[in-house]
Amino acid sequence: MNCPMQHRNSETLMAYAAGELDRETGAAIERHLSACPACRSKVAGQVALWNALDIWEAPPVSPDFDRRLYRRIREQVRLSWWERLARPFRPMPLRQALPLGATACLLVIASFLIQQTDGLAPVQPRSEVVRADQVERTLDDLELLRQFGPANQAETSRADTM
Amino acid sequence: MESRVKTEMGVAAAALDYDAELMLRVKDGDGVSFGLLLEKHRVSVIHFLYRLVQEAAVAEELAQEVFLRVYRSRNSYEPTAKFTTWLFRIATHLGLNWLRDGKRDRGLERLDDTSPDLPVRQICDRRVSVEQRLVYDVKLEEVRQAVAALPEKQRAAVLMHKYEEMEYAQIAKVLGCSESAVKSLLFRAYETLRARLAHMGRT
Numbered sequence: 001m002n003c004p005m006q007h008r009n010s011e012t013l014m015a016y017a018a019g020e021l022d023r024e025t026g027a028a029i030e031r032h033l034s035a036c037p038a039c040r041s042k043v044a045g046q047v048a049l050w051n052a053l054d055i056w057e058a059p060p061v062s063p064d065f066d067r068r069l070y071r072r073i074r075e076q077v078r079l080s081w082w083e084r085l086a087r088p089f090r091p092m093p094l095r096q097a098l099p100l101g102a103t104a105c106l107l108v109i110a111s112f113l114i115q116q117t118d119g120l121a122p123v124q125p126r127s128e129v130v131r132a133d134q135v136e137r138t139l140d141d142l143e144l145l146r147q148f149g150p151a152n153q154a155e156t157s158r159a160d161t162m
Numbered sequence: 163m164e165s166r167v168k169t170e171m172g173v174a175a176a177a178l179d180y181d182a183e184l185m186l187r188v189k190d191g192d193g194v195s196f197g198l199l200l201e202k203h204r205v206s207v208i209h210f211l212y213r214l215v216q217e218a219a220v221a222e223e224l225a226q227e228v229f230l231r232v233y234r235s236r237n238s239y240e241p242t243a244k245f246t247t248w249l250f251r252i253a254t255h256l257g258l259n260w261l262r263d264g265k266r267d268r269g270l271e272r273l274d275d276t277s278p279d280l281p282v283r284q285i286c287d288r289r290v291s292v293e294q295r296l297v298y299d300v301k302l303e304e305v306r307q308a309v310a311a312l313p314e315k316q317r318a319a320v321l322m323h324k325y326e327e328m329e330y331a332q333i334a335k336v337l338g339c340s341e342s343a344v345k346s347l348l349f350r351a352y353e354t355l356r357a358r359l360a361h362m363g364r365t
Contacts, residue, residue, distance in 0.1 A: 011345050011349060014349065018324075046356065048360070049355055053324055056213065056305045058213065059212070062222055065208070065222060069200070072230055073233055
């Protein structure tokens with residue numbers, strides 16, 4: 001069965017089945033349908049399809065959808081340079097500020113200590129700087145003691161003989 | 163000068179639609195307006211994406227990305243089109259990209275997954291019999307498969323037309339084609355669906 005209007009008006013028939021037409025156009029289509037089995041069959045098929053598609057319901061949205069979204073917004077939205085700059089100076093609750101302040105203090109102290117240890121020269125073993133004249137004087141003193149100390153001389157000679 | 167242009171844009175947006183006006187307020191830093199837009203369009207975007215990708219968890223993830231992009235783009239937003247056109251253009255783009263990337267195969271929970279560790283889906287009405295539930299499940303599966311088998315543009319067009327009740331002109335703007343192309347897409351899509359689901363109308 002062919003209808004001369006069918007191809008020309010297939011969109012109109014589709015819109016009629018979907019209930020999208022205004023009253024006047026809808027009435028005109030109904031008049032045509034009453035006399036045209038081909039279009040009637042087409043509309044019936046479209047209505048049946050519409051009803052079949054209606055059984056596909058989407059599941060309910062998760063109750064925490066908004067919460068997750070706002071968390072992602074907070075985490076991911078790039079801050080402007082001004083916001084980045086101003087962020088540390090925003091007022092912060094004491095509960096958050098205290099641990100942050102303590103951590104910052106610890107970091108400052110730690111970096112200060114590291115700098116201090118880095119600034120010091122490595123500890124070198126102290127080498128005795130002995131000047132030549134000191135050595136000579138000491139040797140002279142020992143010689144004098146040997147010469148003017150008889151007891152020492154006797155002991156020394158005894159030790160030599162032993 | 164700038165404020166005059168801004169005001170004119172605001173007036174144009176208000177004439178265009180209330181959503182665009184809300185979005186201009188978001189652009190001015192009004193978070194409450196973003197909340198209103200989210201409240202108004204959350205469900206339709208999620209449901210559209212759900213029918214497109216056919217996985218509830220993925221649809222919600224993609225919808226989050228849609229609203230995240232809307233928020234990120236707030237500073238560059240210009241009310242040149244209806245807000246929902248822009249919103250669904252983002253949603254369609256993300257949904258189709260997800261399908262093209264083949265992520266469907268390694269997606270989360272699938273509706274047709276029959277593994278025993280998944281909770282059994284039930285129709286809410288407890289009065290329906292087991293037989294009715296089975297019939298419903300079979301019909302639902304047929305509808306889902308018939309829609310999923312459509313070419314992607316036809317599928318997106320059908321979902322926007324049937325479930326979101328959008329007009330041809332708006333669907334055309336979302337899909338970036340002419341209005342007559344949308345009519346042709348829908349005509350072919352419904353022809354295919356009628357052929358595949360014809361037996362359901364007779365039951």
